[in-house]
Amino acid sequence: MAMTGVLRPGHVQLRVLDMAAAIKHYSTVLGLWQTATDAEGRVYFKAWDEHDHHSVVLREADEAGMDFMGFRVDGVATLKRLAVEIEASGLAGALQWIPAGEMLRTGERLRFTVPTGHAIELYAEKDKVGNGMPLENPEVYPDNLKGMSPTRFDHCLLYGDDLDGTVKLFTEVLGFKLAEQVVAGPDQLQIAAFLTCSNKPHDVAFIRHPEKNKFHHASFILDNWGEVLKAADLITRHRVSLDIGPTRHGITRGETIYFFDPSGNRNEVFSGGYIHYPDRPTLTWTDNELGRAIFYHDRKLNENFLNVVT
Amino acid sequence: MAMTGVLRPGHVQLRVLDMAAAIKHYSTVLGLWQTATDAEGRVYFKAWDEHDHHSVVLREADEAGMDFMGFRVDGVATLKRLAVEIEASGLAGALQWIPAGEMLRTGERLRFTVPTGHAIELYAEKDKVGNGMPLENPEVYPDNLKGMSPTRFDHCLLYGDDLDGTVKLFTEVLGFKLAEQVVAGPDQLQIAAFLTCSNKPHDVAFIRHPEKNKFHHASFILDNWGEVLKAADLITRHRVSLDIGPTRHGITRGETIYFFDPSGNRNEVFSGGYIHYPDRPTLTWTDNELGRAIFYHDRKLNENFLNVVT
Amino acid sequence: MAMTGVLRPGHVQLRVLDMAAAIKHYSTVLGLWQTATDAEGRVYFKAWDEHDHHSVVLREADEAGMDFMGFRVDGVATLKRLAVEIEASGLAGALQWIPAGEMLRTGERLRFTVPTGHAIELYAEKDKVGNGMPLENPEVYPDNLKGMSPTRFDHCLLYGDDLDGTVKLFTEVLGFKLAEQVVAGPDQLQIAAFLTCSNKPHDVAFIRHPEKNKFHHASFILDNWGEVLKAADLITRHRVSLDIGPTRHGITRGETIYFFDPSGNRNEVFSGGYIHYPDRPTLTWTDNELGRAIFYHDRKLNENFLNVVT
């Protein structure tokens, strides 16, 4: 098999303060498809070109942020093997099995806490519901796409303290590669790590930060820079709170725009970026070039972008 | 490891009738970077964002066409293991080891003939020469890009007789997935197979055809539809022979243009296409929709495209 | 005044064989806004960013084609002056005044037949109905745009016999400039003329053709090449008959796609082209380069495009 083990970011569960406002944002502005509501009141969404039942789950709560992020693995055997290896690594805590069905249409999930404090899940099974087109003689996209209409949930950026431990777990146990990193100071301390398990330049990224378990953004992929402009126009049309963009990242080369959901959780939509392979050399950015690394055009950081997390 | 086994199409060796004309085409029009010439007179090229030493090798000969296509695997152990498995499968003939260095800057290669008659290679080692930018604090692309400037060699489309055997070899032995297929007639005979070992919708494709070992095209990837227009403009500016495009494929959704090198070998440059995962359902096209499958806008085939091969 | 006299193509009246099918095409596929139906059963449409009440009028008839094309002039005084000058020129026949209101929301129109046999109109008054957004603090486009959504009706291409006479009328009486022309044969006979009264590279164009009063296409302008791709996708999605494209013209440089309405009238949507000024030199194409002039990428003509007119 050429793609094995951990396949992709499969879901993220976010806490929102007002479910009605959140549904409007994620369905009308972002343009995700609402696929279900469960008995707990959680609302499920998918991006249109995902075949799996959902990739975003919203839970109403008193505080915004991320409950957990889940990765799909290539089968039950891999899931069982990784459970053993994660435990053996000593790098994760609070391992638990969440029974199949606790999340709708989803098999058993292995949940654990990584050294930066985030709850991460692995799972092998989630129902396929298709992308709105037949598997025989389809069109190139379905009718009636609305809003930004990203094709897929792409990655999350997470902030936490023990970056070294989390990177070690993702690279040595889960099979991720370090596509790019930022290092700072005379000791070249790693302060950011962009990790991939695929041809994408990142599937998850972490920033060193004093607090554990903080959420910076969930990101969704668009087809091209013209779609980034359309997203920017929609942000204004719907008076969504803009963080920054349209612009480009030096890291990953992606063309991007950031904004906030009504609860203050940051979203990104982006396009572009190179094709990654496991033998591609890791790119390193130094802190004196951090502005250009993050925002290639502005070449300076924005305090909000650095410090506002949920 | 999340990406394992066969990683990517790593090189294609093409026969050209006039090397000087071919060099001009591949460097000035296509915009590849010439990296070396070997003792046999073969000329080596890479697309700019490939880190490996080369991906296209041209050999002067009396007849155009493809000598072989090579895939990079994730290491020597995989290469040795696949050699055993290929031999055991009985699906490939003429297995031979080409010594390291026979192709410049490249390790030992395992060459074999697949049931459609094509010479396919696997190799684990090729020198990294970079993409023209430093690994620390790079820009987003190098200066002085010329011509179409695709970022990478992407795939080949090959024609041959025993499609079933070749698909079996690629899927059951080499770990590829069938992303899309075309079936024809009352028996739903598979006449085309689009195979991937990555997140790309195809890394190699085969069409059922009476003759063995024919070459349809070598394809290179561009960033976006605007680059496809620029490629089309360059085709005319340099009076290159156009096959068809700009247009879109139904299969893979890619935005594309086809043209011929001075020897009559077909090239494609394209952008777009979905993100593939091994659990994505295979898409099937039936022969009554073949026009739309191949050229989504025209919805009819062009005799040249179907029948001109080298 | 810096823009005076004849301002723009203001409307075209087309004959369609089946009004219901035509309405579906012009509103759903092309994405024009239906603004009215008159007592005769004619149906009126506007492109979204036109402020005037309509630019396309459909009339059900037994034969497809164009009834007339109308140009808006800058005021009633100009209309009266041009009526005198047209009559004095001896270049137009069948001059008549159509009373205000015969076409809904439109003032008195001067209709005349030009030497190529086409009915052309001038008028000074048509009601403003806006572009779906307020004149104070608007957005950049209205919500709920559908289909191709061109911003404006742009021009027509017409075929007829006495090209010289028509060009003389448009340039010497109506104040148009010859932006580009095609000449053929040893005598450099003018066979095509692209005429502009604005900064656009053409507001109307004529091709020399044995028959009088033939209609080649009505054209609508899109924002960019990405919109041309979207138009191409919609053509297939709605199984509209495609003529040719996406491609680029050598003449005007425009990025374009051609297709047919259900009655066989050709439509174009396009983007791009240079900014014209009256002192810009006329560009001339010779018949040996006609393929590249018309279809810059294919560099050859398509029999349909040349000969299918209504």
Place this chain on the structure above:
Amino acid sequence: MAMTGVLRPGHVQLRVLDMAAAIKHYSTVLGLWQTATDAEGRVYFKAWDEHDHHSVVLREADEAGMDFMGFRVDGVATLKRLAVEIEASGLAGALQWIPAGEMLRTGERLRFTVPTGHAIELYAEKDKVGNGMPLENPEVYPDNLKGMSPTRFDHCLLYGDDLDGTVKLFTEVLGFKLAEQVVAGPDQLQIAAFLTCSNKPHDVAFIRHPEKNKFHHASFILDNWGEVLKAADLITRHRVSLDIGPTRHGITRGETIYFFDPSGNRNEVFSGGYIHYPDRPTLTWTDNELGRAIFYHDRKLNENFLNVVT
């Protein structure tokens, strides 16, 4: 004639502090073509698709800013007529005739000072030098374009005190139309005016400001939003000082990026915007929506953009 009187912004003369640095910026980064140097040491540039000899003239001086902006009129008779009408209007001061040849390859110019303090010129003659392609059977763009490669100089934005007087002069004497305006306060005082003599949404714009004769930016037009991204990438590649962008204006809808030449003169490159006609209603923005008017995505102003002028 359909386009008459004042045709277009034809040139701007800017003061730069270091000519060598300025030449590098305007030729390598912006990608203008250097066409001449005169006896005074002024350096002349044109954008590639302008046929006239130059549109930007740089003069080395101790202080940055604009010396004057010139508009081409449709002939000598118009120039003479407008000279009389400008003088008669009492709206302009310091009228003088600059002899032909004082500016290379340029006829006699009428210079005058408008109420906001800016030196404005009219002229009827400047030599045509072409756009690098033949007038017979051209390509769609010349080879070897470099840098941002705008097709034309488009407009200037100027700051000054007596906005009412300048607007009156441009609209009542020079034939411009008010495409858009910004009004402020309880009395709806006009604080910005976007003026056009063409189909473009602006050919010159003025902002009310306490000081006379200040220069905000000179703007150049690109083909599309993809070119705006390329411009942004070049700004970073050459470490040019960025002001703001890529973004979109609410006013004119243009897609834009702003940056500074080495002397601190602001440049803009942009694409898009609607097609203006003299009967298009004026759009009005109120000061409470000024942020969205200027930067449609950010919806807030940037102090630099408002207050840094030369």
